[in-house]
Amino acid sequence: MSEISNQLESLSYKAQQIANEASQLASSVAETSGGHSDFIIFGITVLVLACFVGYYVVWSVTPALHSPLMGVTNAISSVIIVGALLAAGPVDTNISKYFGLVAVTLAAVNIFGGFVVTNRMLSMFKKKQ
Amino acid sequence: MSTLTTAAYLVSSVLFILSLRGLSHPSTARRGNFLGILGMAIAIVTTLSNPGVLSYKEIGIAFLIGGLIGTSIAVKIQMTALPQLVAAFHSLVGLAAVFVAASAYYNPSAFNIGAVGSIPMGSLIEMSIGTAIGAVTFTGSIIAFGKLQGFVSGNPLVFKGQHFINLLLGLGIIALIVKFCIDQNQELFWLIVFASFVIGVLLIVPIGGADMPVIVSMLNSYSGWAAAGIGFTLSNNLLIITGALVGSSGAILSYIMCKGMNRSFLNVLLGGFGGEQAASAGGVKDDRQAKQGNAADAAFMMKNSKTIIIVPGYGMAVAQAQHALREMGDLLKAAGAEVRYAIHPVAGRMPGHMNVLLAEANVPYDEVLELDEINRDFSETDVAFVIGANDVTNPAAKTDKTSAIYGMPILDVENAGQVFFVKRGMASGYAGVQNELFFRDNTLMLFGDAKKVCEDIIKGLEN
Numbered sequence: 001m002s003e004i005s006n007q008l009e010s011l012s013y014k015a016q017q018i019a020n021e022a023s024q025l026a027s028s029v030a031e032t033s034g035g036h037s038d039f040i041i042f043g044i045t046v047l048v049l050a051c052f053v054g055y056y057v058v059w060s061v062t063p064a065l066h067s068p069l070m071g072v073t074n075a076i077s078s079v080i081i082v083g084a085l086l087a088a089g090p091v092d093t094n095i096s097k098y099f100g101l102v103a104v105t106l107a108a109v110n111i112f113g114g115f116v117v118t119n120r121m122l123s124m125f126k127k128k129q
Numbered sequence: 130m131s132t133l134t135t136a137a138y139l140v141s142s143v144l145f146i147l148s149l150r151g152l153s154h155p156s157t158a159r160r161g162n163f164l165g166i167l168g169m170a171i172a173i174v175t176t177l178s179n180p181g182v183l184s185y186k187e188i189g190i191a192f193l194i195g196g197l198i199g200t201s202i203a204v205k206i207q208m209t210a211l212p213q214l215v216a217a218f219h220s221l222v223g224l225a226a227v228f229v230a231a232s233a234y235y236n237p238s239a240f241n242i243g244a245v246g247s248i249p250m251g252s253l254i255e256m257s258i259g260t261a262i263g264a265v266t267f268t269g270s271i272i273a274f275g276k277l278q279g280f281v282s283g284n285p286l287v288f289k290g291q292h293f294i295n296l297l298l299g300l301g302i303i304a305l306i307v308k309f310c311i312d313q314n315q316e317l318f319w320l321i322v323f324a325s326f327v328i329g330v331l332l333i334v335p336i337g338g339a340d341m342p343v344i345v346s347m348l349n350s351y352s353g354w355a356a357a358g359i360g361f362t363l364s365n366n367l368l369i370i371t372g373a374l375v376g377s378s379g380a381i382l383s384y385i386m387c388k389g390m391n392r393s394f395l396n397v398l399l400g401g402f403g404g405e406q407a408a409s410a411g412g413v414k415d416d417r418q419a420k421q422g423n424a425a426d427a428a429f430m431m432k433n434s435k436t437i438i439i440v441p442g443y444g445m446a447v448a449q450a451q452h453a454l455r456e457m458g459d460l461l462k463a464a465g466a467e468v469r470y471a472i473h474p475v476a477g478r479m480p481g482h483m484n485v486l487l488a489e490a491n492v493p494y495d496e497v498l499e500l501d502e503i504n505r506d507f508s509e510t511d512v513a514f515v516i517g518a519n520d521v522t523n524p525a526a527k528t529d530k531t532s533a534i535y536g537m538p539i540l541d542v543e544n545a546g547q548v549f550f551v552k553r554g555m556a557s558g559y560a561g562v563q564n565e566l567f568f569r570d571n572t573l574m575l576f577g578d579a580k581k582v583c584e585d586i587i588k589g590l591e592n
Contacts, residue, residue, distance in 0.1 A: 039361075040255075043360070043369055047369050047370075050142075050373035050374060051376070054377030057150050058374075058377060058378045059381065060153045063474065063481060064155065064494055065152045066479075066481030067480060068162070068481070068485075069152050069378060070346070070349055070382070070481075072152065073374070073375040073378045073379065074215055074219060075165060076148065076169065077352045077355075078221075078222055078225070078356075080359055081173060081225075082172055083229040083232075083240075083362070083363050084232075085176045085182055086176065086181060086239055086240055087233065087236070087239055088191065090181065090183065097184070097187075097232075101188070101191045103232065104188055104192055106222075106224055107195065107222070108194070109195040109198045109218075109221055110199060110225075111199065112196040114199075115162060115165065115166050115169070116199070116204060117206060117214065118162050121208070121211075123159065124485070124491075125155040125488045125494045129493070
């Protein structure tokens with residue numbers, strides 16, 4: 001019994017060592033390759049693929065709903081609020097923060113306006129009774 | 130970005146895609162809109178939980194103010210004014226993009242892109258391109274809004290050397306961007322913004338009011354690309370994916386609109402088409418007489434018809450005639466006729482505008498058909514009732530190679546047994562082309578305000 005527990009102990013020690021090494025390796029990889037310059041090519045990949053998704057999804061939208069489509073796309077393009085929130089986030093007050101707050105307000109007008117008006121349009125589309 | 134944050138943004142992106150997918154049919158569309166809202170809520174909450182975001186109070190106030198403004202506008206807006214509302218909303222996305230980029234420039238550490246004066250080149254390129262697109266979207270949308278709302282004349286504003294100036298300005302902006310990426314100078318940043326504001330105005334002023342569906346869609350596309358540009362600055366895939374979705378959506382809509390007019394996108398962009406100039410230029414004096422009818426005749430003939438197709442156009446929206454039109458349709462249905470509506474792709478001032486207006490007037494969506502779906506049926510139809518449309522019914526588009534609208538797909542109303550044409554006067558349509566249909570034997574003109582004519586026909590039907 002004691003032999004097994006000893007073996008287990010040494011095994012777990014080894015496992016820990018390996019894990020440590022792996023994490024060190026991972027962080028050094030992240031340092032060398034995780035910089036911003038690599039995001040560009042990654043981002044372009046995402047952009048191109050998303051354009052294809054957009055192409056097929058938008059062509060499947062029925063022409064009768066093209067106005068609501070513009071309403072929804074208008075609202076979701078305000079996802080730019082993510083950037084606005086980060087800009088407005090810091091505690092210290094400076095010009096950058098004010099820009100961020102203005103952008104939050106503008107994007108909020110769009111988010112609420114876009115989704116509400118789309119909902120209004122869609123609630124009017126009814127089938128023949 | 131933590132794994133959890135990235136995962137949450139991914140969920141948001143997928144919800145946005147599903148939201149657009151929901152619009153493939155009216156029955157799933159409202160759920161689609163709800164998924165969009167959910168995606169946006171997840172994106173906002175995720176960002177708020179970022180350790181760098183601390184000033185909840187100010188953000189809350191800004192968000193509340195914006196939300197209240199947006200909601201109150203959206204609740205009150207008349208459906209006929211949708212195109213200008215959408216244009217106005219696009220301008221806000223553009224301006225927000227400019228502000229986010231400016232903020233990133235003055236406080237890059239909040240976005241993890243270095244410090245002031247030492248922002249990496251890649252981020253500078255993305256930032257300045259995002260700024261330029263955002264600024265063009267802002268002023269371009271404001272001009273489009275002005276034209277649709279009537280603040281600015283809907284006539285194209287053309288002057289000599291216009292395209293040359295635009296070209297110079299465009300090259301100037303590129304040069305500024307290059308210089309800005311090297312110097313990181315703040316004057317250069319604001320010069321890029323200013324020059325883009327100017328080119329945004331100049332690009333849209335030469336474009337006529339009825340070409341606005343293409344322009345509104347194009348600006349829709351721009352607002353998407355602006356968001357994608359900011360997404361690169363933030364290294365945020367959600368913004369890139371959403372930007373690409375919106376960008377391709379707007380591009381496809383502009384393509385559909387251009388095809389609906391048989392014009393190239395470039396031809397629309399170069400502008401100068403339509404308005405009063407074209408109307409007078411194309412005005413070869415026509416001495417032919419069009420047959421004129423009255424509402425009582427129309428009521429009598431339609432009451433005795435089996436099949437009726439109504440062709441609405443922008444004139445119906447201007448006269449707010451959709452409710453009276455639907456009432457007329459209901460009476461005809463009660464009298465035993467089959468009533469359907471035919472929508473041309475470029476009817477109205479924004480894609481799908483007519484469908485919304487008819488839906489607002491309680492016309493069931495399965496009675497409203499697109500050009501491809503209904504065009505063959507005109508030859509088996511007793512009555513075609515054209516109200517507020519003109520160029521989209523002109524048979525010259527099929528036969529007259531010299532016509533400005535040659536090649537444009539049209540609704541074949543001339544094949545119907547009898548055509549009623551509701552119009553205020555004999556003036557030609559947007560393209561400045563005389564409509565051959567007015568002089569056909571089977572056409573009766575009903576002169577007057579669209580709403581008034583419908584009401585008179587209703588009276589005739591009730592007697």
